[in-house]
Amino acid sequence: MRSAGSPSLFAFGGIGSGMCILRMIERVKKMALTDKQVLFAQEYIVDLNAGAAAIRAGYSEKTAYEMGYENLRKPQIAELIQQMMDERSKRTEITADMVLKEYAKIGFSNITDYLKVEQKEMATESGNIVTYKTVDIFETDMIDRHKLDAVAEIRQTKEGIALKLHDKKGALDSIARHLGMFNDSLKVDATVTKKLEEFFS
Numbered sequence: 001m002r003s004a005g006s007p008s009l010f011a012f013g014g015i016g017s018g019m020c021i022l023r024m025i026e027r028v029k030k031m032a033l034t035d036k037q038v039l040f041a042q043e044y045i046v047d048l049n050a051g052a053a054a055i056r057a058g059y060s061e062k063t064a065y066e067m068g069y070e071n072l073r074k075p076q077i078a079e080l081i082q083q084m085m086d087e088r089s090k091r092t093e094i095t096a097d098m099v100l101k102e103y104a105k106i107g108f109s110n111i112t113d114y115l116k117v118e119q120k121e122m123a124t125e126s127g128n129i130v131t132y133k134t135v136d137i138f139e140t141d142m143i144d145r146h147k148l149d150a151v152a153e154i155r156q157t158k159e160g161i162a163l164k165l166h167d168k169k170g171a172l173d174s175i176a177r178h179l180g181m182f183n184d185s186l187k188v189d190a191t192v193t194k195k196l197e198e199f200f201s
Helices: 018-031 035-047 050-056 064-073 075-092 096-107 168-178 183-200
Strands: 115-123 129-137 151-156 161-165
Touching (some): 035 075, 050 064, 064 075, 096 168
Antiparallel strands (some): 151 161
């Protein structure tokens, strides 16, 4: 393990250009962070999952979720994470608002924007009238363009046309995580993990 305050270049893979990496290294030196802490910050901005980021950064799976939560509470690591996010936004010209808007299209999509269930009648050979329900999918040129972004797949099947939307719950989870709505849950998970480890130790 390298000493604190002397981050290696490998920890900044994917941050951006050479000048960007050098600027980031200079900032980290002033923060006195270890390679593992820096790597945690880089992994965290991938999916905003502290536990998974801790595992990928090399922390023990048994304590990863607790360590992830503790790392997020450290001012220097939180500052580094924010700086990495800012650098990424500048590099890609993609802002957090743009990402959230795309997630919102999926998270707040409504199946009734794409199809409707209708009740129809049909005469049988004996002359009786029976009712049945059918699903009619709207033509794509009749659906708002932004709402079509939530559609993952449209395909022809033996039974008719099948329509599949992107993962609504996954999108809402991502929105909530970006807005910090899961902080309390993360704290509880870390506490529970710690108590379980104490119980079984």
